Amino acid sequence: MQPAIIRAERVEKYYSQPSENRIQVISPTDLSIVQGEIIALLGPSGSGKSTLLRMLTGLSTPSAGQVYWHEAPIQSADVNVSIVFQSFALFPWLTVLENIEAPLKARGVDAATRRKRSLKILDTVGLDGFQAAYPKELSGGMRQRVGFARALVVEPEVLFMDEPFSALDVLTAENLRSELLELWHKKTIPTKSIFIVTHNIEEAVLLADRIIVLGRNPGHIRTDFRVNLAHPRDRKAAAFTQLVDYIYKVLTQPEAPAPALPNINGRRVRDQREMKYQMLPHARPGGIAGLLEFLLDHGGKSDIYRLADDLAFEIDDLLPIVEAASILKFLTVTEGDAAITALGTEYANAEILRQKEIFREAAVENVLLLRQIVRALQSKSDHTVPEDFFHDTLDEVFSEEETIRQLETAITWGRYAEIFDFDSTRRRFILPESALAEPESIFADAPEEEEEKDKQETGL
Numbered sequence: 001m002q003p004a005i006i007r008a009e010r011v012e013k014y015y016s017q018p019s020e021n022r023i024q025v026i027s028p029t030d031l032s033i034v035q036g037e038i039i040a041l042l043g044p045s046g047s048g049k050s051t052l053l054r055m056l057t058g059l060s061t062p063s064a065g066q067v068y069w070h071e072a073p074i075q076s077a078d079v080n081v082s083i084v085f086q087s088f089a090l091f092p093w094l095t096v097l098e099n100i101e102a103p104l105k106a107r108g109v110d111a112a113t114r115r116k117r118s119l120k121i122l123d124t125v126g127l128d129g130f131q132a133a134y135p136k137e138l139s140g141g142m143r144q145r146v147g148f149a150r151a152l153v154v155e156p157e158v159l160f161m162d163e164p165f166s167a168l169d170v171l172t173a174e175n176l177r178s179e180l181l182e183l184w185h186k187k188t189i190p191t192k193s194i195f196i197v198t199h200n201i202e203e204a205v206l207l208a209d210r211i212i213v214l215g216r217n218p219g220h221i222r223t224d225f226r227v228n229l230a231h232p233r234d235r236k237a238a239a240f241t242q243l244v245d246y247i248y249k250v251l252t253q254p255e256a257p258a259p260a261l262p263n264i265n266g267r268r269v270r271d272q273r274e275m276k277y278q279m280l281p282h283a284r285p286g287g288i289a290g291l292l293e294f295l296l297d298h299g300g301k302s303d304i305y306r307l308a309d310d311l312a313f314e315i316d317d318l319l320p321i322v323e324a325a326s327i328l329k330f331l332t333v334t335e336g337d338a339a340i341t342a343l344g345t346e347y348a349n350a351e352i353l354r355q356k357e358i359f360r361e362a363a364v365e366n367v368l369l370l371r372q373i374v375r376a377l378q379s380k381s382d383h384t385v386p387e388d389f390f391h392d393t394l395d396e397v398f399s400e401e402e403t404i405r406q407l408e409t410a411i412t413w414g415r416y417a418e419i420f421d422f423d424s425t426r427r428r429f430i431l432p433e434s435a436l437a438e439p440e441s442i443f444a445d446a447p448e449e450e451e452e453k454d455k456q457e458t459g460l
């Protein structure tokens with residue numbers, strides 16, 4: 001799976017009651033927020049949506065389990081999130097501009113920078129001209145714009161919203177929703193993920209890339225699925241109403257197991273919790289070769305943090321390279337140590353052409369996406385396949401942004417190792433002449449057996 005920005009592992013929440021000992025509000029729950037997605041959290045009143053949101057932001061500590069921020073325990077991490085509340089939660093005694101500046105002031109940002117950043121975001125959310133107004137002079141919609149501006153001014157990595165539109169009239173809510181989507185899709189805001197709690201099923205289907213529905217007594221995830229509909233979404237489209245109906249069914253049958261996910265446009269909607277698709281780390285073959293050569297020159301084994309220091313790499317830049325080398329079985333990682341394997345040693349010592357050959361065999365054997373590309377190319381009489389074909393498969397598992405990155409990495413690896421050619425004008429994969437001569441040689445086992453095994457492992 002894709003690395004999580006925030007990951008909740010078996011989190012639970014209990015509250016003490018004067019009459020009883022305690023009540024459980026959330027039962028053990030796993031949930032990850034990854035880059036590039038808008039998640040909508042739906043559920044009946046009292047199912048624990050706000051409680052879960054507060055734990056994911058680090059505002060509230062789970063009674064059991066742990067929340068991680070970039071894999072570090074959230075309580076000790078430098079968390080960069082903001083929350084937009086239903087009630088706007090503005091300071092009535094401060095002007096619009098001062099309200100927006102407040103979180104920057106709390107973070108110790110100097111006055112000149114505060115002013116500059118606040119004016120810029122004020123402009124982005126359509127509040128120019130209102131900087132000197134007080135909240136009570138504003139309509140609900142304008143107040144919530146201030147709420148958005150105040151949340152966005154700190155450039156949060158994850159933007160949380162707790163029913164942000166439910167105190168607004170229908171038209172104002174619609175207007176703000178589409179403006180938010182525009183900021184997100186045009187990347188006007190650097191926010192990497194949005195998590196929105198809502199009661200409104202249509203709002204969830206309009207906005208979200210992924211929808212989670214909670215059940216109650218105690219709160220638990222009943223369904224968690226990806227919404228693969230292009231934007232702008234049409235409320236009247238069959239696929240849209242099918243999803244709305246499905247969620248409605250889940251919510252109105254609280255005691256029954258969640259009904260089966262529907263088929264949308266001929267494809268079954270996937271439960272996110274079933275997804276086991278391999279995530280390709282974004283490393284270049286040159287980087288992998290460089291790492292192996294360095295390891296070989298330094299005794300073949302090293303602590304990964306030490307390695308980052310020695311190479312003057314940020315750990316976050318080194319980890320994908322280590323992971324890629326590990327997927328290819330060029331090295332093994334145990335207890336924080338990376339150790340080069342016999343295959344890795346052979347690769348590091350080989351001449352360029354032999355290196356490509358070793359990489360090709362390792363990549364096709366160990367990387368599912370590359371295997372699927374080769375298989376598709378071999379099955380086509382013209383030995384070409386459009387990129388879109390794989391885009392659609394990956395889209396079921398990854399966000400749009402990650403899907404593009406997965407394909408970019410696969411193309412880089414495939415081209416380097418001469419597994420396939422890629423026509424970047426027509427966005428098509430092409431089987432090279434050399435593979436055509438020996439079509440089966442690229443698979444260790446018979447293709448059908450391998451294909452069956454891949455399907456069983458990934459469900460795709």
Ligand SMILES: Nc1ncnc2c1ncn2[C@@H]1O[C@H](COP(=O)(O)OP(=O)(O)OP(=O)(O)O)[C@@H](O)[C@H]1O
Binds near residue numbers: 015
């Ligand atoms: N501080 C608290 N002390 C005791 N119980 C609490 C506390 N906060 C929340 N609860 C209880 O936890 C349960 C979940 O509350 P929460 O507000 O998270 O649900 P919700 O799904 O967000 O509800 P709503 O949709 O009505 O906002 C409710 O039964 C609520 O009464």
